Amino acid sequence: MLEFAFKGSKKYYGWMTGLLVLIGIGFLVYLKQLDVGLGITGMSRDVSWGFYIANFTFLVGVAAGGVMVVLPYYLHDYKAFGRITILGEFLAIASVVMCVTFILVDLGQPMRVFNVFIYMSPNSVLFWDTVVLQGYLLLNLIIGWNVLEAERNGVHYQPWLKPLIYLSIPWAVSIHTVTAYLYCGLPGRGFWMTAILAPRFLASAFAAGPALLILLCMIVRKTTHFDPGKEQIQSLAKIVAYAICVNVFFLLCEVFVAFYSKIPEHTDHLKYLYAGLHGHNLLVPWMWASLILMAIGIVLLVNPVTRKNESVLTVACIVIFIGTYIDKGLGMISGGFVPNPLHHINEYWPTLPEAMITLGIWALGFLILTVLFKMAIGVKEEVRA
Amino acid sequence: MNDKKWIIAGIVVFLAIFAFPFWYNMGKAAPAPEVKLTEKAKAAKQCVMPTEYMRAEHMQLLDVWRHNVVRNAEREFVNTEGKTFNMSLSNTCMDCHANKADFCDKCHDYASVDPYCWDCHLDRSKENE
Amino acid sequence: MERTRRNILKLFGITALGVSAKPVLNAFAKEQGHPAEPQIRKGEKALKAKQWAMVIDTRQFHSAHDLDPIIEACHHAHNVPAFENKNHEIKWIWDEKYHHAFPNKTTKFLNESVEHRPFLVLCNHCENPPCCRACPTKATFKRESDGIVLMDFHRCIGCRFCMAACPYGSRSFNFRDPRPGIAEQNDQFPTRMKGVVEKCNFCAERLAVGELPYCVKASNGAIKVGDLYDPDSEVRQLLKENYTIRRKQALGTEPSVYYIV
Structure with a gap:
């Protein structure tokens, strides 16, 4: 099926070349990082995780979001999603690859990464995170590939796939739960120390993932002969609507608990993010932008008139994707580290090299995503013809 | 199948490129290096273990040493002759073999290995020169 | 043979x-049946304890100046680099004000001498260390024989999970090669390489040869170490006779560094 990825228009080749250039630049900057060390990033003794880990966290969400098309189709027999489950699964694959790459570039000694398996430490959440992420990658590869091949051959997929498909549903929940556990089990980090961190992560994941999927469906419809379908997009939009509402609701729950209890260890981080603390307010405009974007998204998606208008829907999805990206990609990680455990304030902002490596990894993800989507749509066009 | 000749030509080209290091270096293999011993090392006659063992297995020995020093707080090594040594690369090994360039590097370069010991452990040979 | x-x-x-x-x-x-096999053992002079603990009598320190020799002794002996870029800062033991060292134990109108007093902070060598729980490779571990929390720099992959897990900010990461930042190298002790986490090691290398930690030696008696579970040890005597506090006790990490205020 891979041959589909090599047949394409000039535009397609242009897009792929552009991505390769970005990957190349990112790789060169990464070589620099390997040579100099993580000192070329904006991270510090106080904010010891930065943009890489934040992007990783966000993308685990996008990967888990793929389950939002798998679950209705396989568990509730919602037939309409049959057309696009493969897109959800392939989006998950590309996202997980990005996640793993982000973890790798964040390591100080990447050559020693196999120590995680040589000296297995089941007491470390990071160990479990590598296990669930790789499991999820494998599950989606096996399921996606085989189901697509069955579709191409005009047969029903192999019966042994069914249990794997069912397994992939709770597994998707697990990857984001375990990722949240990386943070919420740490004593002395008040911002993350909340039992709804995992649910909150999942809510934002189920908003951002399907929102991205809607946008991808729109692009697929415009650039190929395959139409993912109006009903499918509308159903996804309702999922995004619920999820983004729940996400903001959870955020408000956090705000209530922190500010009604007035425990400084919990309020300080929120104050830093949304109002600034002792004159440090680098992230304040971003966090408010994120809130406003998510609010606009809610208004546009909850209202059926605007949701059913596909151009408005596109705007709503972009707005939600960016809103949740800022929330998780900038606020969630920095917010937990500022102020530090000794109540010193050291702010964090990614540097240019850090941003270029990040962009390179996103380009890698989109390259993989394009290849996978090209295959899926190639098969679908072939079957239809 | 008319592609036969192309396939064979392809294989030949591939093998030629693949085997490049072998035929490029043919007949001019570098001689195995002779390590130089410092006076102190010569006087000691034997290292912590017999020379043959050290030559072949010093990396395993060092790995056991570092494991026990770092993780188990065991820092003394008593060899078969009952001699006691402090298990320390910088303070014991390099004390005798204070000529890193002529002792360690020569062989490591020859064998094309690049141990990262000296990224952290200090090479004391410079001060002894 | x-x-x-x-x-x-x-x-x-x-x-x-x-x-x-x-x-x-x-x-x-x-x-x-023949004993002439190589043996690996602890040195005879090695100091032993079930759980090493430290008591710092902060009353003996009046200005940051008093701490300088202590910090200097530790950082010099352990090849801790000094960098101008604060982001890359590495420190094993340093000076904090009371309200930073004990952020949840401050009062509004603090006793003046305490407010201006310098507090030494370092790794607490917790009995229940969250950093060791977080480490995915056991590169940081609690040594069973004496309770010191240590780093295995050969094994650390530099994921910095331990830094996020430590509620005391005791850990530093080598964001770059540390050697250019070391003014005067101590040949007896290794440096670190870029990409690994480091922190106070309770002078494990000195305890092994029967010596007390550098900070203790440089403190003029203000810092004492000993076995927390030996009722006759010096630290236990101090704990019996003085009211002491620990950092963020409420977190249940059981720090082994006690402060007489």
Whole structure:
């Protein structure tokens, strides 16, 4: 099926070349990082995780979001999603690859990464995170590939796939739960120390993932002969609507608990993010932008008139994707580290090299995503013809 | 199948490129290096273990040493002759073999290995020169 | 001779897999009936404790100046670099104000001498260390024999999970090669390499040869160390006679560094 990825228009080749250039630049900057060390990033003794880990966290969400098309189709027999489950699964694959790459570039000694398996430490959440992420990658590869091949051959997929498909549903929940556990089990980090961190992560994941999927469906419809379908997009939009509402609701729950209890260890981080603390307010405009974007998204998606208008829907999805990206990609990680455990304030902002490596990894993800989507749509066009 | 000749030509080209290091270096293999011993090392006659063992297995020995020093707080090594040594690369090994360039590097370069010991452990040979 | 050497090869092969060499060595010695096998052991002079603990009498420090020799002794001996870029800062033991060292124990109108007093902070060598729980490779671990929380720099992959897990900010990461930042190298002790986490090691290398930590030596008696579970130890005497506090006790990490205020 891979041959589909090599047949394409000039535009397609242009897009792929552009991505390769970005990957190349990112790789060169990464070589620099390997040579100099993580000192070329904006991270510090106080904010010891930065943009890489934040992007990783966000993308685990996008990967888990793929389950939002798998679950209705396989568990509730919602037939309409049959057309696009493969897109959800392939989006998950590309996202997980990005996640793993982000973890790798964040390591100080990447050559020693196999120590995680040589000296297995089941007491470390990071160990479990590598296990669930790789499991999820494998599950989606096996399921996606085989189901697509069955579709191409005009047969029903192999019966042994069914249990794997069912397994992939709770597994998707697990990857984001375990990722949240990386943070919420740490004593002395008040911002993350909340039992709804995992649910909150999942809510934002189920908003951002399907929102991205809607946008991808729109692009697929415009650039190929395959139409993912109006009903499918509308159903996804309702999922995004619920999820983004729940996400903001959870955020408000956090705000209530922190500010009604007035425990400084919990309020300080929120104050830093949304109002600034002792004159440090680098992230304040971003966090408010994120809130406003998510609010606009809610208004546009909850209202059926605007949701059913596909151009408005596109705007709503972009707005939600960016809103949740800022929330998780900038606020969630920095917010937990500022102020530090000794109540010193050291702010964090990614540097240019850090941003270029990040962009390179996103380009890698989109390259993989394009290849996978090209295959899926190639098969679908072939079957239809 | 008319592609036969192309396939064979392809294989030949591939093998030629693949085997490049072998035929490029043919007949001019570098001689195995002779390590130089410092006076102190010569006087000691034997290292912590017999020379043959050290030559072949010093990396395993060092790995056991570092494991026990770092993780188990065991820092003394008593060899078969009952001699006691402090298990320390910088303070014991390099004390005798204070000529890193002529002792360690020569062989490591020859064998094309690049141990990262000296990224952290200090090479004391410079001060002894 | 030949047989002996083969055995050594074998046993070193086994221990290279990460198992402690000692039991294997002893097993071979017993089986063969001759004691002339290589032995790996603790030094006779090594100081022992069930759980090392430290008591810092902060009343003896009046200005940051008083702490300088202590910090300097530690940082010099352990090849801790000094960088101008604050982001890359590495420190094992340093000076904090009371309300930073004990952020949840401050009061509004603090006793003046306490408010201006410098507080030494360092790794607490917790009895229940969150950093060791977080480490995915056991590169940071609590040494069973004496409770010191240590770093295995050969194993650390630089994921910095331990830094996020430590509620005391005691850990530093080598964002770059540390060597250019070391003014005067101490040859007896290794430096670190870029990409690994480091922190106070309770001077494990000194305890092993029967010496007390550098900070204790440089403190003019203001810092004492000893076995927390030996009722006759010096630290236990101090704990009995003085009211002491620990950092963020409420978190349940059980820090082993006590402060007399």
